[in-house]
Amino acid sequence: MRDVSIIGIGQTAVAExxxxxxxxxxxxxxxxxxRDAGIERVDALYVGNMLSGELAGQxxxxxxxxxxxxxxxxxxxxxEAACASGGAALRAAxxxxxxxxxxxxxxxxxxxxxxxxxxxxxxxxxxxxDADYExxxxxxxxxxxxxxxxxYMHEHKARHEDFAPxxxxxxxxxxxxxFAMYRQEITAEDFAASPIVADPINILDSAGICxxxxxxxxxxxxxxxxxxxxxxxxxxxAVATDTVALAERRDPLVWQSVADSARLAYAQAKLGPKDIDxxxxxxxxxxxxxxxxEACGFADRGSALKLAAExxxxxxxxxxxxxxxxxxxxxxxxxxxxxxxxVEVVQQLRGEAGAAQVKxxxxxxxxxxxxxxxxxxxxILQV
Amino acid sequence: MELPRYxxxxxxxxxxxxxxxxxxxxxxxxxxxxxxxxxxxxxxxxAFSGRGTLYSFTRxxxxxxxxxxxGTYSVGMVRLDEGxxxxxxxxxxxxxxxxxxxxxxxxxxxxxxxxxxxxxxxGYKFRPRLRxxxx
Ligand SMILES: [Zn+2]
Numbered sequence: 181m182r183d184v185s186i187i188g189i190g191q192t193a194v195a196e197x198x199x200x201x202x203x204x205x206x207x208x209x210x211x212x213x214x215r216d217a218g219i220e221r222v223d224a225l226y227v228g229n230m231l232s233g234e235l236a237g238q239x240x241x242x243x244x245x246x247x248x249x250x251x252x253x254x255x256x257x258x259x260e261a262a263c264a265s266g267g268a269a270l271r272a273a274x275x276x277x278x279x280x281x282x283x284x285x286x287x288x289x290x291x292x293x294x295x296x297x298x299x300x301x302x303x304x305x306x307x308x309x310d311a312d313y314e315x316x317x318x319x320x321x322x323x324x325x326x327x328x329x330x331x332y333m334h335e336h337k338a339r340h341e342d343f344a345p346x347x348x349x350x351x352x353x354x355x356x357x358x359f360a361m362y363r364q365e366i367t368a369e370d371f372a373a374s375p376i377v378a379d380p381i382n383i384l385d386s387a388g389i390c391x392x393x394x395x396x397x398x399x400x401x402x403x404x405x406x407x408x409x410x411x412x413x414x415x416x417x418a419v420a421t422d423t424v425a426l427a428e429r430r431d432p433l434v435w436q437s438v439a440d441s442a443r444l445a446y447a448q449a450k451l452g453p454k455d456i457d458x459x460x461x462x463x464x465x466x467x468x469x470x471x472x473x474e475a476c477g478f479a480d481r482g483s484a485l486k487l488a489a490e491x492x493x494x495x496x497x498x499x500x501x502x503x504x505x506x507x508x509x510x511x512x513x514x515x516x517x518x519x520x521x522x523v524e525v526v527q528q529l530r531g532e533a534g535a536a537q538v539k540x541x542x543x544x545x546x547x548x549x550x551x552x553x554x555x556x557x558x559x560i561l562q563v
Numbered sequence: 564m565e566l567p568r569y570x571x572x573x574x575x576x577x578x579x580x581x582x583x584x585x586x587x588x589x590x591x592x593x594x595x596x597x598x599x600x601x602x603x604x605x606x607x608x609x610a611f612s613g614r615g616t617l618y619s620f621t622r623x624x625x626x627x628x629x630x631x632x633x634g635t636y637s638v639g640m641v642r643l644d645e646g647x648x649x650x651x652x653x654x655x656x657x658x659x660x661x662x663x664x665x666x667x668x669x670x671x672x673x674x675x676x677x678x679x680x681x682x683x684x685x686g687y688k689f690r691p692r693l694r695x696x697x698x
Contacts, residue, residue: 299627313593318623318627318633318638322623327619330621377625378623425593428648
């Protein structure tokens with residue numbers, strides 16, 4: 181297998197793009213990534229997307245985007261792994277390049293969510309849960325995470341306010357990212373006063389509904405020297421799965437697919453949690469950050485809240501997370517989020533993260549979680 | 564939901580029917596073709612008693628499309644006395660403060676109003692266990 185690097189990145193602002201369609205967003209990000217690399221050639225297109233069938237009435241999406249971007253007759257496939265679709269698309273593309281099937285592969289993560297009212301989007305997102313035994317009973321995604329959060333608070337004697345530092349951190353970092361949607365800092369008082377969605381989860385625990393696209397051009401590391409921008413190596417790419425229904429886990433507070441995919445990634449990269457300079461956590465809800473940090477070995481069980489309380493997740497902490505806003509601050513266009521995370525890690529490792537720059541960042545991890553921890557994609561990037 | 568799908572689920576929705584593994588005696592809800600513990604395929608149907616305790620719960624204040632007519636409602640994860648856990652709506656909870664660990668029992672209720680297919684969907688929910696039934 182060949183070593184693979186990211187040679188170009190592109191992204192649209194994350195926003196409510198009422199004047200742009202799903203293909204407009206995808207093409208904008210794709211062209212930006214090709215310009216960034218200074219490479220026109222694309223041998224294959226991998227599209228990460230979760231809901232185009234449900235929210236845009238459009239499947240066969242990869243062909244639609246290849247067509248719109250002027251890439252015909254290139255090979256094009258959509259990869260769907262719920263909210264982890266963007267990360268999964270990079271995994272598939274990297275395998276294609278590593279195997280020698282393609283030289284230049286383009287990954288586009290895209291989601292268009294704001295054409296619908298909240299109840300429609302809530303129902304669509306619940307499709308990542310078990311249709312018969314969760315969504316079919318009116319159990320929304322926020323509700324699943326709320327039940328986890330309540331149980332966590334019960335087992336570890338935590339208070340809701342203990343989760344505030346995660347949201348505050350994401351918003352603080354988003355304020356330094358021109359592509360982020362929620363660029364206002366928040367306080368603990370704002371967090372406490374935020375309206376409840378599914379108790380104990382409130383609005384500021386939850387990533388918002390939005391539109392966006394992010395793109396990555398990848399190539400064999402041997403070719404990467406020819407490109408305009410410094411290449412970033414994919415040191416690890418790993419996927420793991422767990423039961424779709426939360427209730428069927430032996431212990432719902434142990435996110436086994438997160439732990440398994442991180443373990444595989446650490447082994448591939450020959451690195452461990454201590455070597456990671458920054459971690460783009462899938463902070464769809466504050467409780468997800470907590471469970472992910474514990475599953476990935478950054479905190480012992482029941483102690484991730486302490487990590488945040490001690491300020492260790494900030495840009496100058498020992499494990500900065502969600503450095504350009506995360507899902508909470510940047511926004512969570514679900515199938516695109518995994519690709520945004522990779523774009524952001526590349527920005528950090530190139531030293532192009534501006535006011536959000538993590539000093540001397542050499543190794544970055546990005547983790548994209550689908551469903552309530554049922555599928556996890558972990559990437560480790562390195563310069 | 565489509566009528567054939569509803570028909571296929573009648574065992575789970577009405578009788579809380581899952582599986583029991585003939586090899587390792589693991590009890591599973593909902594039913595599965597392969598035992599997640601020992602990977603055996605020798606599973607037989609098993610109806611659960613419907614009694615259990617509340618593992619966790621929440622109140623859905625932003626219902627998904629299809630459930631907005633309920634207003635807001637409580638949902639929970641219930642650890643059945645026989646071992647497996649099930650997620651469901653919690654009924655008859657108004658005026659009761661739900662608590663982790665409280666005893667609950669299955670009831671059959673309307674899950675969804677008639678949609679375009681014209682039939683009403685019934686299935687399991689759980690409610691705080693009545694003292695008489697729990698004695
Ligand atoms: Zn078994």
